[in-house]
Amino acid sequence: MANIWRIAVRNLFRYKRRTILTLSLVVIGIMFVTLFIAVTGSFKSMMIGQMTDSMLGHLQVHRKGYLASIDNLPLNLNLKLPAYKKLEKRLSELPEVEAYSPRIKFGGMFSTFVETTNIRLNGVDPDRESRTVPLLRSRVILGGEKPLEKGEIWIPELMSKSMKANIGDSVVIIATNQDGSVNGKQFRVSGVLESITGPGGRDGYLHIEDAMEVLRMEEMEVSELAIRLKNFGALGSFSSKLEGLLTPEISKQGKPIFEVHTWEGLSPFYNIARMIDLMTFFIKLMLIAIVLISIMNVMIMAVYERIREIGTIAAIGTLPGKILAMFVLEGLFMGAAGAVIGSILSGVVIYITNLVKITFDFGRQTGLVLSTAINPTDLLTVCGIVIVVSILASLQPALKAARMDPIQALGHV
Amino acid sequence: MELVIAKDLTKTYGSGDAAVSALRGISFSIEKGAFVSFIGPSGSGKTTLLNLMGCLDKPSGGRLAVAGIDISGFGPRDGARFRGKHIGFIFQSFNLLPVLTVFENVEYPLVMVQDVPASTRKERILGLLDSVGMMDQKKRFPDQLSGGQKQRVAIARALVTHPELVLADEPTANLDRDTAQTIIRLMKKMRQDLQTTFIFSTHDTRITDEAERIFRIEDGRLKSNGNSGGGGHG
Numbered sequence: 001m002a003n004i005w006r007i008a009v010r011n012l013f014r015y016k017r018r019t020i021l022t023l024s025l026v027v028i029g030i031m032f033v034t035l036f037i038a039v040t041g042s043f044k045s046m047m048i049g050q051m052t053d054s055m056l057g058h059l060q061v062h063r064k065g066y067l068a069s070i071d072n073l074p075l076n077l078n079l080k081l082p083a084y085k086k087l088e089k090r091l092s093e094l095p096e097v098e099a100y101s102p103r104i105k106f107g108g109m110f111s112t113f114v115e116t117t118n119i120r121l122n123g124v125d126p127d128r129e130s131r132t133v134p135l136l137r138s139r140v141i142l143g144g145e146k147p148l149e150k151g152e153i154w155i156p157e158l159m160s161k162s163m164k165a166n167i168g169d170s171v172v173i174i175a176t177n178q179d180g181s182v183n184g185k186q187f188r189v190s191g192v193l194e195s196i197t198g199p200g201g202r203d204g205y206l207h208i209e210d211a212m213e214v215l216r217m218e219e220m221e222v223s224e225l226a227i228r229l230k231n232f233g234a235l236g237s238f239s240s241k242l243e244g245l246l247t248p249e250i251s252k253q254g255k256p257i258f259e260v261h262t263w264e265g266l267s268p269f270y271n272i273a274r275m276i277d278l279m280t281f282f283i284k285l286m287l288i289a290i291v292l293i294s295i296m297n298v299m300i301m302a303v304y305e306r307i308r309e310i311g312t313i314a315a316i317g318t319l320p321g322k323i324l325a326m327f328v329l330e331g332l333f334m335g336a337a338g339a340v341i342g343s344i345l346s347g348v349v350i351y352i353t354n355l356v357k358i359t360f361d362f363g364r365q366t367g368l369v370l371s372t373a374i375n376p377t378d379l380l381t382v383c384g385i386v387i388v389v390s391i392l393a394s395l396q397p398a399l400k401a402a403r404m405d406p407i408q409a410l411g412h413v
Numbered sequence: 414m415e416l417v418i419a420k421d422l423t424k425t426y427g428s429g430d431a432a433v434s435a436l437r438g439i440s441f442s443i444e445k446g447a448f449v450s451f452i453g454p455s456g457s458g459k460t461t462l463l464n465l466m467g468c469l470d471k472p473s474g475g476r477l478a479v480a481g482i483d484i485s486g487f488g489p490r491d492g493a494r495f496r497g498k499h500i501g502f503i504f505q506s507f508n509l510l511p512v513l514t515v516f517e518n519v520e521y522p523l524v525m526v527q528d529v530p531a532s533t534r535k536e537r538i539l540g541l542l543d544s545v546g547m548m549d550q551k552k553r554f555p556d557q558l559s560g561g562q563k564q565r566v567a568i569a570r571a572l573v574t575h576p577e578l579v580l581a582d583e584p585t586a587n588l589d590r591d592t593a594q595t596i597i598r599l600m601k602k603m604r605q606d607l608q609t610t611f612i613f614s615t616h617d618t619r620i621t622d623e624a625e626r627i628f629r630i631e632d633g634r635l636k637s638n639g640n641s642g643g644g645g646h647g
Contacts, residue, residue: 003524003525004525007510007512007513010512010513011512014511014512308506308508309508309510309511311508312502312504312508312510313510313521313525314493315467315469315496315502315504316496316497316502316521316522316525316526316570317493317494317495317496317497317498317500317522317526317574318493318497318525318526319490319493319494319497319526320489320490320493322525405489406469407464407469407470410504410508
């Protein structure tokens with residue numbers, strides 16, 4: 001085998017310029033795909049991380065039917081205390097769960113005594129919330145030195161600016177409870193939150209007990225329960241497992257009580273993520289086309305130029321299988337060399353982009369630092385594709401060489 | 414002992430009205446260790462006959478046996494195996510592999526055809542290169558050699574597998590007269606040293622004197638049975 005390799009490599013370097021040109025095409029293709037995956041993948045991970053770690057949690061549990069009406073924040077679809085207790089008991093038994101946080105979500109009026117506007121609010125347990133969405137505190141751009149306390153409210157940045165509500169100001173929250181009666185409570189603004197893209201990215205936060213008081217709840221009800229997992233990668237399997245555990249929980253009417261949604265079902269960004277995946281797929285297809293066409297072209301030329309040599313080695317007694325292997329190895333070598341060089345150069349470019357710290361804007365967020373990275377699985381996949389396609393591309397010319405009639409080949413001029 | 418036996422050998426290309434008979438019922442036998450020449454004008458059927466003896470082609474009729482094996486019905490794969498084991502080739506245009514050195518060209522059949530272990534390869538190759546006078550050129554590539562030197566390497570390559578039969582199709586056609594004679598004498602010397610049967614085709618009457626048996630072919634038929642030759646055995 002070493003000898004076939006040696007002959008294959010020497011044959012490749014017989015026409016150095018052509019080989020280098022083809023190799024360059026493969027290398028550029030690999031770099032392009034790898035960098036695309038690195039940039040879009042990093043962007044995707046960053047956005048997903050930001051949404052799940054500062055707002056949504058990895059997954060959420062609601063009362064069945066809540067999500068379909070989430071725009072109205074329906075209080076009548078809250079989980080009642082017994083259901084919540086059941087859910088809490090289940091979650092406490094699952095080792096995959098790192099933290100969970102119950103929320104009361106409601107809409108109300110926000111008044112500065114001068115102006116009044118609408119607001120969407122989350123009543124949360126500050127300690128549990130910060131363990132479930134650890135980046136929430138980092139979104140507080142003004143105030144927020146201490147955790148949210150009773151009687152305090154964190155308001156979104158846009159509202160702070162438009163309503164001229166600053167840290168320390170007194171404001172009033174007025175809300176209608178489930179029965180239709182209106183209640184209000186005075187709060188002190190203790191934090192201004194940076195707005196982020198996605199559902200709930202412009203919500204205010206207050207203590208869960210304050211929410212219960214404003215909504216005149218006699219016992220706790222929960223609109224949603226956000227869950228954080230120890231391993232985000234196990235989200236899919238955990239979600240199925242939790243659904244399996246919660247499905248048997250049925251109401252007196254015989255209907256399921258709970259519904260489970262991962263962040264993918266909660267955020268429209270999932271569609272963007274899917275689009276990025278689709279683009280990555282098409283970029284990979286382009287790479288396949290580049291490798292296939294360039295290597296096949298070189299191998300067809302190689303066979304055509306070496307017809308007499310093929311005739312000679314066949315006449316000497318070289319079996320068709322070895323002639324096939326000789327040409328396939330040429331293609332394989334080109335693909336493998338391209339994969340190695342392309343991977344190394346991609347690594348260098350990724351390292352440089354991280355050193356340069358390229359920034360970009362997304363929605364209202366500005367100055368986001370592009371932190372590119374490629375995971376080894378993606379890199380191996382790209383290299384694997386290139387190598388397999390290289391073999392496939394050389395197979396047809398190699399088969400032609402192996403099946404060549406020695407007499408005709410020896411007589412070729 | 415007879416190495417090659419041909420009986421009523423025919424070869425026809427094409428069919429129907431377009432059929433062309435290259436060989437029309439040839440019968441002969443060649444004993445082991447012979448140094449034989451097939452002569453005749455271009456298109457007489459010399460190359461076709463060599464192709465049949467080298468299992469590169471199948472006869473249309475008759476029987477052909479080499480080294481005691483009937484090769485008339487061999488397919489491409491069986492033919493390749495047989496060639497690798499029993500036959501060496503010397504070509505008119507030398508046909509050395511340009512990416513391999515002289516040493517590697519001679520080594521090629523041992524590695525790619527016979528899978529001879531590395532330990533025994535080197536000694537055999539160096540011995541042959543010494544015999545053909547190419548020892549000092551062993552690291553050179555074919556494009557650095559003259560025509561005569563290339564043919565010497567080709568002879569070494571043909572003999573390195575210890576074949577029973579070496580077939581040489583017009584081995585001197587691309588060489589000047591002196592070099593051609595040197596090459597033929599070298600082939601003869603190698604025959605003496607290794608007791609290998611050499612069969613070569615040529616239409617160059619200047620070099621046929623060296624052959625011990627000469628078969629004349631014309632229009633696909635044997636015109637003389639090879640009993641006359643200028644060189645004499647040994």
